[in-house]
Amino acid sequence: MSHGNHQDRLNESLSALMDGEASELELQRLLKASAGSAEVGERWSRYQLAASVLRREQVAPVDSGLAASISAAIEREEPLSLSGGGGAEAADGLANSRWWRPLSRGAVAATVAFAAILGVQQLQVADSGVQPGGELVAEVERPAQPVVQSSPQPSGFYVPAPTTRSVSTASPRLVPDSQPGVAGQAVIQQMPTPELMRHLNRVMIQHSEQAAHVGSQGMVPFARATYGEQVGM
Amino acid sequence: MRALVDKPASASRWICKANSVLLALFLLVPAAHAQEVDGENGTLEVQQWLGKLARAVTELEYRGLVTFEHAGMLETLQVVHAVRDGEQVERVRYLSGNPRELISHGSGKNCARSSGPMARAALWSRAGQQEVQRAYQFILRGRERIADRDTVVIEARPRDRHRLGLIVNLDQETGLPLKSMLVGAQGRVLERYQFVQLDLSPVQDSDLQPQSADARRIDNNNPCSNSQSRWQLSWLPEGFKAVSIKPLNDGDMLVFSDGLSVFTVFVQRLGPELDFKGRAIRGATVAYMDRMEVDGVSYTVTVVGEIPDTTAQRVAASVAAPG
Numbered sequence: 293m294s295h296g297n298h299q300d301r302l303n304e305s306l307s308a309l310m311d312g313e314a315s316e317l318e319l320q321r322l323l324k325a326s327a328g329s330a331e332v333g334e335r336w337s338r339y340q341l342a343a344s345v346l347r348r349e350q351v352a353p354v355d356s357g358l359a360a361s362i363s364a365a366i367e368r369e370e371p372l373s374l375s376g377g378g379g380a381e382a383a384d385g386l387a388n389s390r391w392w393r394p395l396s397r398g399a400v401a402a403t404v405a406f407a408a409i410l411g412v413q414q415l416q417v418a419d420s421g422v423q424p425g426g427e428l429v430a431e432v433e434r435p436a437q438p439v440v441q442s443s444p445q446p447s448g449f450y451v452p453a454p455t456t457r458s459v460s461t462a463s464p465r466l467v468p469d470s471q472p473g474v475a476g477q478a479v480i481q482q483m484p485t486p487e488l489m490r491h492l493n494r495v496m497i498q499h500s501e502q503a504a505h506v507g508s509q510g511m512v513p514f515a516r517a518t519y520g521e522q523v524g525m
Numbered sequence: 526m527r528a529l530v531d532k533p534a535s536a537s538r539w540i541c542k543a544n545s546v547l548l549a550l551f552l553l554v555p556a557a558h559a560q561e562v563d564g565e566n567g568t569l570e571v572q573q574w575l576g577k578l579a580r581a582v583t584e585l586e587y588r589g590l591v592t593f594e595h596a597g598m599l600e601t602l603q604v605v606h607a608v609r610d611g612e613q614v615e616r617v618r619y620l621s622g623n624p625r626e627l628i629s630h631g632s633g634k635n636c637a638r639s640s641g642p643m644a645r646a647a648l649w650s651r652a653g654q655q656e657v658q659r660a661y662q663f664i665l666r667g668r669e670r671i672a673d674r675d676t677v678v679i680e681a682r683p684r685d686r687h688r689l690g691l692i693v694n695l696d697q698e699t700g701l702p703l704k705s706m707l708v709g710a711q712g713r714v715l716e717r718y719q720f721v722q723l724d725l726s727p728v729q730d731s732d733l734q735p736q737s738a739d740a741r742r743i744d745n746n747n748p749c750s751n752s753q754s755r756w757q758l759s760w761l762p763e764g765f766k767a768v769s770i771k772p773l774n775d776g777d778m779l780v781f782s783d784g785l786s787v788f789t790v791f792v793q794r795l796g797p798e799l800d801f802k803g804r805a806i807r808g809a810t811v812a813y814m815d816r817m818e819v820d821g822v823s824y825t826v827t828v829v830g831e832i833p834d835t836t837a838q839r840v841a842a843s844v845a846a847p848g
Contacts, residue, residue: 468803487798491827492805492812498778499789499829500810501743504629506768506782510582510702511604512718513787514617515593516810518627518741519600 302332310339330360493520571663572654574679577700578693584608585701588732589672589723590620595716595808607728614733618740626740628733657784660684660764661691669694671703672720681785687762687836688786689715689809699725707809707831716809716831754779756792760843762836776824788830788837792844795825804834813837819846 302325305318314322326332466488500517503509588605605616618626666678676694683690690708695701704719735742754770754777764783771778776793805812812829815838826844828837 465806466801466803467806468801485798487796488801491795491799491825492814495789495791495812495827495829496807496810498791499780499787501629502769502778502780502789503782503787503831506780506787509705509785511606511615511617512705514615514627514629515591515602515604515718516808518602518617518619518625519593520807 303335306332306335306339309336310343496520568663571665571679574677574695574700575654575657575663578695578702581696581700582702583613585699585725586728587701587723587725588728590721592717592719592721594719596806598808601721605728605732607733609733616733616735618736624737624739626735626737628735628740628742630742630744653784656764657681660688660783661785666692668697669704671696672723674698674703674723676703685763686710686833688783689831689833691785696723709809709833754792755846756790756844757847758790758840758843759845760839762832762840786831788828788832788840790840790844791825791827791829793825793827794822797823799825804837806834811837813841815841815844817844 302322305314305322308314308318309322322332326336497517497520500513504511504513504517586607588603591602591604593600593602600622601620603616603618603620607614612631613629614631615629616627618624661681661683664680664682666680669676669678671694675697677697678692678694681691681693692706692708693702694704696703701723703723704717706714706718707716709715752770752772754772756777756779758779761781762783765781765786765788766783767779768782768787769778769780771780773791773793775795776791779790779792781788781790799814800816801814802816803814805814809831810829811832811834812827813834815826817824817826826841828841830837
């Protein structure tokens, strides 16, 4: 059934978007679909909710009707130029708004593009640095999204959220060397053992404290040295 | 949700390419205003600023609030820097996340690079500066306002791929760095340290007291030792020299610097539970671990520093015990 296939593809794309991995094409498809039906938007907020719960964040109950009622309120709102005056002016206003509409659309598109750049930069980081394979790490590496994001507006998908990893992940990210000869193998990030963690923290602290006497960076090395410190070390 | 590993990356690669073009555009705009430090005047100006910086970070009393940001993490901290009996006393306290605090005493003495005085005040001397300029090209990038103060932006652009770049904003009045960013390949900012508030009034003794019970104290009265080590490096990135060699309980610790960047090589006899080959990254700091066998004994080599991971890996591979 082609409809079912389409839906599957959309869901797949949506989940890719959650992971910040959606391609340009998938993005367009999602935007188009979300304009057509509320289902995509609702699914999106369910995904967000699930991710928040996985991250053990405090979750505010999301009223799925909220966005709809806001949209309805906006619909009811009379355009400013029309409410102002009589015929000629109204026509003028209409012409104006017609002229403006593509522009403002462009502005929205620009915002989206900018957000997309941010997203891809994070992707690049993942590409060049680490491919988190361990579930736990993948969870914390992912940018935290605001909890309440039930807006079905396409632009609402792309609020660039800062990556706020919790402090408990102050530990270094580990990337073992890939096996030579195995081309294109995915780098699996492994969870470091406590011994390895302690060793890495210790050498990083010792290095930073030494660096404080050598470089010309003021107190930056001390900030680094203190950063990874953990209670009980 | 899909796993992160098995994504077809072609589309995103295409976007990346488009992005780098955009990014290049962004970078080119300020570059048009940048002053290339080729002329004698520019060089002199940079030298004066670097000298001012070196004095400020050692002699100036200040305290302030700082944001420290890397890999999408933002932390806030409080810093205090004072001079007592000719020695520096410094306190760093994290205001976000786990309570962490460090008090460092007596870092008045500086480590000497074998070629001359290279230290926190590496940039004091003309000779030291010239050496640093062989590894980095310095560019005056104009002015910027940080923490309600006017600053001069200086970029230290590495002349090879073995070190990171640095963009630093110096307080116009005092030369204190109010913002510093470490920049990796493709202009990616790896770490940013930036004041939000600066107070230059003399620091009270009470400001130097720890505010948390488990504050860590370090005493730096003998920060640099020059003991002998059996370990040697067959490859060093140009301009890097040993500044300190220290024996540890379980091995040796060798510190190298090019005047701006620093990395440390640890060679230790550690248990098999630390058998790991690869890198660990935290912000701009990379630690590359390797294992080597000498005379039937297994050693763990760890290279730690604010350097590209390829450099760390190459340095780690070059550690050897001659003879």
